[in-house]
Each structure stands twice: as C-alpha cells, then as structure tokens.
Amino acid sequence: MKLRGAGAAHLDYRLYRRLLYPLSVALFLCLGSAQAQTGASSAPTVQIGRAESAIESAKQAGAPGLAPESLLLAETALSDAQALLARRKSKDAERAALKSIRYAELSASQARYIMLKEAVEEKTARNAGLRRELLLGGERDKP
Amino acid sequence: MIRPWLMLMLVCALPTVEAAGIPVAESVAQLTQEMDGLDREARDGNAAALERLQARQAIERLQAARARDQQAALEEAQVLLKTAEYSVKASQLKDQLVQLDRERDAIMVEAARRDAALARRETERLRLQVLAREEEQSQGIEPESGAMPAEQQAAAASATGEQARRVAEAKAKEAELARLEEELSAQMNARQDDYLRSRVVAGKTIYTLSATAFAPGKPALTAAAKDVLGMLSKKLKSSGRSWSVEGHLDALGDEAVNLQLSRKRADSVLSVLKSSGVPANKLSAKGLGSGKPVATNQSKSGRAQNRRIEIIQK
Numbered sequence: 473m474k475l476r477g478a479g480a481a482h483l484d485y486r487l488y489r490r491l492l493y494p495l496s497v498a499l500f501l502c503l504g505s506a507q508a509q510t511g512a513s514s515a516p517t518v519q520i521g522r523a524e525s526a527i528e529s530a531k532q533a534g535a536p537g538l539a540p541e542s543l544l545l546a547e548t549a550l551s552d553a554q555a556l557l558a559r560r561k562s563k564d565a566e567r568a569a570l571k572s573i574r575y576a577e578l579s580a581s582q583a584r585y586i587m588l589k590e591a592v593e594e595k596t597a598r599n600a601g602l603r604r605e606l607l608l609g610g611e612r613d614k615p
Numbered sequence: 616m617i618r619p620w621l622m623l624m625l626v627c628a629l630p631t632v633e634a635a636g637i638p639v640a641e642s643v644a645q646l647t648q649e650m651d652g653l654d655r656e657a658r659d660g661n662a663a664a665l666e667r668l669q670a671r672q673a674i675e676r677l678q679a680a681r682a683r684d685q686q687a688a689l690e691e692a693q694v695l696l697k698t699a700e701y702s703v704k705a706s707q708l709k710d711q712l713v714q715l716d717r718e719r720d721a722i723m724v725e726a727a728r729r730d731a732a733l734a735r736r737e738t739e740r741l742r743l744q745v746l747a748r749e750e751e752q753s754q755g756i757e758p759e760s761g762a763m764p765a766e767q768q769a770a771a772a773s774a775t776g777e778q779a780r781r782v783a784e785a786k787a788k789e790a791e792l793a794r795l796e797e798e799l800s801a802q803m804n805a806r807q808d809d810y811l812r813s814r815v816v817a818g819k820t821i822y823t824l825s826a827t828a829f830a831p832g833k834p835a836l837t838a839a840a841k842d843v844l845g846m847l848s849k850k851l852k853s854s855g856r857s858w859s860v861e862g863h864l865d866a867l868g869d870e871a872v873n874l875q876l877s878r879k880r881a882d883s884v885l886s887v888l889k890s891s892g893v894p895a896n897k898l899s900a901k902g903l904g905s906g907k908p909v910a911t912n913q914s915k916s917g918r919a920q921n922r923r924i925e926i927i928q929k
Contacts, residue, residue, distance in 0.1 A: 567687060574694045581666070581701040588708035595715040602719060606726035 516553065516562050519569035523550045526576035530583065539582035546575035639677065639685055646674045646692055653696070656703055663702030670695040720799050723831060727796040734789040741782045748778065790868035791832070794918075798831040801919050810843045819928040820854075822847060824884065826922035834879035841887050847926075848891035857897045857929040860885045865918035866905040878902025884924050 527546050535543040549572035556565035650671055657663060673692040680688040810828045814821055828840030836844070851858055862877030862884075881900040889895050910917035 571687070571691070574691055574698070578694050578698045578701070581698045581705065585701040585705040585708070588705050588712065592708050592711050592715065595712060595719070599715060599719050599722065602722045602726075606722060606729075 516557050516565035516569055519566050519573070520550065520553050520557065523553065523569045523572035523576065526573045526580070530576045530580035533580040534583040534587055535576075535579040537583075538586045539579040542575050542579035542582060546572045546579060548572075549575060639680075639689070642689055642692075643674060643678050646677070646696060649696060650674060650699075653699055653703055657706070662706035663699055666695070666699040666702040670699040720831070724796060724799040727792050727799060731789060731792040731796060734785055734792055738782060738785040738789060741778055741785060745778050745782060787869045787872070791872070794865065794867045794922075795832040797915060797918060798826055798829075798922065801825075801827050810840055811847060821928070822926040824924040824926065826880075826919070826924075828924070829880055829883070832876075834876060834883050836883050836887060844884065844887045845891045848888045848893050851888060851893045851897075851926070852891075854928070855897075857899075858888075858893070859927045859929055860888070860898065860900040861907075861925045861927060862900070862902040863907055863909075863921060863923050863925065864905050865921040866908070866912035867918065870904050874902050874904035876902070877904050880924055884926070888926075 523546070527543070527550060530539070530543055530546065549568050553565045553568035553572060556562075556568055650667070653667060653670075657667065670692065673688070673695045677685065677688040677692045810825055812823045812825075814823070824840070824844075828836055828843070830837060860881045862879075862881035864873040864877045866873075878901065881902050885898050885900040888898060905912065905921065908917075908921045909923075910920040912918055912921060
C-alpha cells in the first residue's frame with residue numbers, strides 16, 4: 473500500500489515533469505509576451521497620433537500650398553507607420569512615425585517662414601506707399 | 616587557436632567599424648559647422664532655441680549611432696537642422712515685422728502732426744473770418760450804413776451759421792487728430808505686457824486693456840493684443856463667470872464719435888474672446904465714451920489712462 477502510494481507520487485511527479493511543467497512555462501512565456509506586446513504597441517500608437525497632429529498643424533500653417541514636398545514626405549512616412557503597425561512591426565512603425573513628425577514640423581516651419589517673408593514684403597511696400605502719400609504728397613500705389 | 620564564438624563576434628563587429636568610418640564623421644563635421652553658423656545667426660540666443668537644441672541633439676545622436684541606424688540618424692539631423700534654419704529666419708522676419716509696424720506708426724504720427732497743424736491753421740482762419748463778419752454786422756446796424764434788407768440779413772445769418780459749423784467741425788477734426796497722435800505715440804512706446812492689467816474690486820476681478828492694444832484711432836486690435844486676449848480667454852472660460860466688456864475713451868473730440876468708437880472697440884474685444892472659446896452667453900459689450908474717466912482729461916497721461924477697455928466680472 474505504502475509502495476503503491478509512493479509509486480503514485482512518483483508517477484505524478486513524472487507527469488508534472490513531462491506535461492505540466494512545459495505547459496506552465498509556455499503559459500508564463502505567452503503571458504509575458506502578450507504584456508510586452510501591449511507595452512510596445514502603445515509607443516508607436518502614441519507616435520502615430522503625434523504625427524497626425526503634426527501634419528494637421530502643418531496643414532493649418534499653410535504647408536499644402538507653401539511646403540508641399542516636405543508635407544508629402546510626412547504623409548508618406550505616416551502611411552508607412554500605420555502599415556508597419558498593422559504588421560505588428562512596432563519598432564519600425566515608431567521610427568516611421570517619428571520621421572513623419574520631423575517632416576511635418578519641417579513643412580510647418582517652412583510654410584511659416586514663407587508667409588512671414590511675404591508679410592514683410594507687403595508691409596515694406598505699404599510703408600513706402602504711405603510715406604509717398606502722407607509725407608511726400610505723392611499718390612499711393614494701387615494694390 | 617581562436618574559439619568559434621570569438622570569430623563570430625569579430626565577423627559581426629567588422630561592418631560596424633567600417634560603416635562608422637569617414638562618411639559619418641564628415642557629415643557630422645559639416646552639420647556641426649552649419650549648426651554653429653545658425654547659432655551665430657540667432658544673435659539674441661533665444662531665436663528658435665528649442666529647434667536649435669533639437670538639431671544639435673540629433674547631430675550628437677548621429678555621432679553615437681550604430682551602423683544600421685546611421686542613415687536614419689543622418690536624415691533626422693538634416694531635417695531638424697533645416698527646421699531650425701527656417702525657424703531662425705522666421706524669428707528674424709517677425710522682428711522685421713515689428714520694425715515695419717513701428718516705421719508705419721512713425722509715418723502716421725508725422726502725418727497726424729501735419730494734419731493737426733493744418734487743422735489748427737484752418738480753425739484759426741475760420742475764427743478770424745467769424746470775428747470779421749460779426750464786426751461787420753455790428754457796424755451794419757449803425758445809422759450811416761443804413762438798414763440791411765431782410766433777405767441780406769437772412770443770408771448773412773446763414774453764412775455766419777455755416778462758418779460756425781465749419782469752425783466746430785475743424786475743432787472736432789483737430790481733437791480727433793490730437794487723439795490719433797497721442798495713441799500712435801503711446802503705441803510706439805508700448806510693450807506687450809503693458810496691454811493688460813488686472814485688479815480686484817469688491818471681490819470682483821476687473822481686467823483693463825489699454826488703448827495701445829488697438830490700431831490708433833480705430834477699433835481694430837493689434838495682432839499682439841489678440842494673442843494676449845487669447846490667453847486671457849482661457850482664464851475667463853475657466854472661471855465660469857459672466858463678463859461685461861466696457862469701452863471707454865478720453866474727452867477729446869465729439870462725444871457721439873467717442874461713444875461709437877468705444878462701442879466698436881468693446882465689440883472687437885468681445886469678438887476675440889468669443890472666437891477664443893468664451894461662451895457668447897457669458898459675455899456682453901457696451902461703449903461708454905468719455906462718461907467714466909479714471910483720470911483727468913487735461914493731461915496726456917490722464918487721457919491715456921481713460922482710453923481703455925474694462926472686462927468686468929459680473
């Protein structure tokens with residue numbers, strides 16, 4: 473009886489070694505991997521969101537008309553990031569999203585620069601016209 | 616005898632050493648040189664400081680990048696450097712715009728001075744004409760000149776009335792020009808942080824916006840003042856209170872004109888606050904002309920204080 477009991481315990485241990493142990497290790501690894509995947513996928517999602525905002529800001533700054541090349545690069549990089557994320561390539565998606573942000577910021581600053589340059593030219597001409605009209609008694613330039 | 620794992624490590628390390636060689640060093644040197652030039656260009660040190668910092672950090676990252684990341688790091692550094700360049704130039708253009716606004720103000724001040732001088736001369740000329748006519752009329756009732764026919768008397772009275780009206784108009788114009796000149800001078804000396812002041816009276820907050828926030832003699836707000844009001848609107852919105860926007864002016868010129876201009880200025884402020892997110896049902900606007908002065912209207916500084924917008928918590 474005692475021997476049978478010991479034999480049963482031995483069998484349970486062998487069963488554990490052969491089946492339950494690998495199963496519990498596999499389960500542990502799966503859970504760990506899923507957790508890591510969740511943590512990793514939040515970073516590219518955040519970056520993609522930032523890239524979308526940056527592109528929107530660039531558009532509002534006038535980039536479609538004033539800096540279309542860099543805006544197109546930003547939009548292409550954003551599409552790449554979204555495609556890479558769909559293929560679960562989180563690191564690459566994050567890199568592409570960051571690239572998109574950089575190009576969007578470039579297009580926005582380029583657009584702002586061009587707009588300011590035009591404003592300076594316009595004001596310079598307006599001041600010259602005002603000076604002629606008000607101080608020198610001449611006729612103001614027609615716009 | 617070299618062990619196999621050591622051999623494998625050496626083989627893996629070889630391309631890294633090769634790729635981190637001259638081309639990257641050259642790129643880093645060139646980018647650093649451009650970056651130094653940009654820093655010199657941003658003379659005041661604050662122009663596009665964040666963008667320049669980001670570009671410099673990207674160059675440092677390129678220097679430290681592993682072989683497989685170098686291409687991406689180089690592209691990032693180049694893009695950030697270009698962004699910093701545009702930002703520095705934009706900052707310089709902004710300064711130039713401020714200078715051009717000042718130049719325009721100077722032209723307007725000079726023109727207002729000339730107009731005021733002309734108006735003064737015209738007023739004086741008309742005043743002398745009225746005096747001469749009154750003298751003629753007083754002589755006209757003397758016996759030797761004889762009685763003036765009724766039609767001539769009516770014509771003379773009409774002409775006198777017309778001249779008096781023109782004198783009044785010229786005086787109003789002169790007052791208007793004087794205010795324009797004062798507002799232009801004040802605006803040229805104004806700083807952005809002078810636009811808005813706040814105080815608490817009987818537990819209620821009152822924000823006072825000075826007249827330098829407006830285009831001289833006009834109801835339109837300056838771009839800088841709109842920015843200031845945009846920031847204020849966040850406070851007003853978060854307070855959840857109702858606010859009354861009151862326009863005030865000095866006592867120069869015709870009161871009807873003052874009422875109209877003060878009302879329009881209050882409306883401009885209300886419109887900016889509304890567009891910045893303050894609910895329309897929490898705002899109201901009115902123009903009070905010169906009816907509620909806070910200082911004397913006999914001095915320039917007093918008049919400058921009286922020209923204001925008050926945003927009063929209800």
